[in-house]
Amino acid sequence: MKRYLYLWHRWLGIGLCLLMALWFVSGMVMLYVGYPKLTPGEHLAHxxxxxxxxxxxxxAQVFAASGRDEAPQSLRLSSSEGRPxxxxxxxxxxxxxxxxxxxRRIERVDEAGALASARQFDAxxxxxYLGLVDEDAWTHSRALDADRPLHKVQLDDAEGRLLYISSHSGAVVRDATRNERVWNWLxxxxxxxxxxxxxxxxxxxxYSALAATAMALLGQVVGVLRWRFSRPYRSGSRSPYRGGFARWHHIGGLLFGGVVIAWIFSGLMSMRPWHLLDSRSTLTIAxxxxxxxxxxxxxxxxxxALARxxxxxxHxxxxxxxxxGGEGVLQALDGNGDSRVLSVSETAEPLQRLPESTLRRAVQAMAPNTAFDLDELRAYDFYYFARAEQSMNGGLQRPLPVLRVRFEDAAGSWLHIDPRSGALLEQLDExxxxARWLFNxxxxxxxxxxxxxxxxxxxxMLAFSLGGLVISVSxxxxxxRRLRRWG
Structure with a gap:
């Protein structure tokens, strides 16, 4: 049985250790430079x-001019091409x-419109102008699908910023600085x-992550089996390898193997394989x-409304x-991300936040016969937290305070609601x-x-990543060496 464990670990490792080395090197880069994104703060500031x-x-004119019978799911007043x-x-x-x-309905934004939006972004x-692209190295996000094809515009600013502009709305939807582009290749x-x-x-x-997880688990088992706990080998070492890459691989695996397994497995979970972690909540935004x-x-x-x-x-x-909750509300944001909200009635005045009664009514409508608790969070915790801008989720808005709603339903549904706007920020069931534990x-x-x-x-993270890199490179x-023997 031991022989088969060694063989499976060896041959999986021959195919996957190079991939793992690339994962560790690129992961260390991503600690400091993330994939390009246009954050809400950048969007508003420009x-x-x-x-x-x-x-x-x-x-009333907007809905009539839209040419659509169904109601929109979102409605914003912003600016592009230098016009509201x-x-x-x-x-x-x-x-x-x-x-x-x-x-006037904007059917298609041309080169002149894209350049006007670029000047609005940074006068x-x-x-x-670099032309139209459907998808390139910095625009793989599915969130950009509705804006494709994208106009590509290079700015001569200090950061060498590359702008991607929607051909449908003229809005700048992504920016990529020179630093981001260079480092993200690695x-x-x-x-x-x-x-x-x-x-x-x-x-x-x-399946690459699944195979790598199996390889790392087998390596951990093999590493423990080959370690002498009771008495050392003739060399005086408890590892059978006297030196060189084999010794580095054995001892490095024992020291850092647990973290390596956790990282590879959690990377697998980030892909939501086979819908294992998909939500089962029946609550709807509607x-x-x-x-x-x-x-x-x-x-x-x-x-x-603007005057108020x-x-x-x-401003x-x-x-x-x-x-x-059946009530129309309007949120205004300034260049710093500060906001006010008002009910769209004739007598409403801008507020810092919506009344709790309005939010409770909206929450209760999601599950009329289900009890729930509503608490206000004034500090981040394990399930609601903010990440640095360069991280994968650094573009998500995580304002404080936030309301947490916990339903007593079969799925164990939770909501996070921004009281400044009434926006439903996140829905989490069990x-x-x-997934928060298994990935984040x-x-x-x-x-x-x-x-x-x-x-x-x-x-x-750097120390353990270097440990993982030692395991992978060795x-x-x-x-x-094994393949050369076979050759």
Missing amino acids: LPELPERDCCIDL RYLLGYADGSGVTLDALDG GARAH GAWLHWLYPLRGPWWSNLVI SYQGGSLRAEALALPVQE FRQAGL PRELEWRMV RRRL LLHSWDWQPLLERPLLREVL GVVLGW
């Missing part, structure tokens, strides 16, 4: 303030863009096996909203309408909370005591 006068056509624009998103993933000044940098590009991206990419990652985005539910004129926000001391750069904790070490001490976290050398 938007102009919405006009004080003659802005904008009212929502209404952005409507629909359930099928499509969108409609309207000029907010004259109601002080010269912009060079970082996320390798870590996520993007050179092999294609129809079978997801299965390739899943129930929380309590109605569709319709003109009759959003009666307050836009010009009046300015009187409250906020909006973007507006977003949503339904909460399976999604399990094991893979990224997203544990609050470490997140609060980023330097300690980085030192520990395994590559040993595998190469």
Whole structure:
């Protein structure tokens, strides 16, 4: 039996140790430089303030001009090409863009429009148009599908920023600095096996990680079996290998093998294989909203709403309408991410946050016959936390305070709701909370005591990554020697 364990570990290692070495090197790079993204803060900081006068056509005109019978799932007033624009998103993933000044529907943004959006993003940098791309090295995210093809514009700024601009709305949807592009060839590009991206990419990652997990587990078993606990070998060592790569591989595996197994297995879990960790909750966002985005539910004129926000001391750069418990609410955001919210009625005044009664009503509508607890979190905890901007989830909004709702339903559903806007930020049931343990904790070490001490976290992750690299590189050398013997 031992012989078969050794053989399986050896031959799996010959095929996978090089891949594991690449995972460890790229993982260390990703600690400091993440895959390019346009964060909410970057997006707002580069938007102009919405006009004080003659802005904008009212929502009845917007819905009529959209040409769609169904209600949109999202509705924002933002800016692109240097002009205010209404952005409507629909359930099928499509969108409609309207000029907010004259109601004209924007069917396609051309080169001139893309350059105008680039100048809006950074008026002080010269912009060079590089053409249309459907997908390239820095735009693999499925979140960009509705904006493809994308205009590609290079800015002559200090960071060598590359902008990707929606051909449907003219909005800047991604930026990639020179530093991000250079380092990501060694970082996320390798870590996520993007050179092999294609129809079978997801299965390739899943089964490669599964095989690597099995290899590492076998290695741990073999390593323990070959270690002399009671009496040493004739050499005086408790390892049968006197020196060289074999000794490095054996002792390195015993010291760092547990973390290596955890990292590979949790990387496998990040792909949500075979739908094992998919949510089973039956709660729906539609129930929380309590109605569709319709003109009759959003009666307050836009010009009046903008005036009220300015009187409250906020200078909006973007507006977003949503339904909460059957009530239309409007959130305004400025360039710093500060916000105010108001009910779209004739007498409402801007508030720092929505009344708890409004949110409770919306939550209860999701499961009318189910009890729930509602608590306010004023600090991050294990299930609600913020990550650094360069991390994979660094672009997610994680404001504080936040409301946590815990339902007594079969799926053990939890909600996180932003009281400043009424936005439903996250829905977690038992399976999604399990994923929090199996991926975020094991893979990224997203544990609050470490997140609060980023330097300690980085030192520990680098040390264990180097240990994993020693195991992998020594395994590559040993595998190469074995293949040469066969050759």
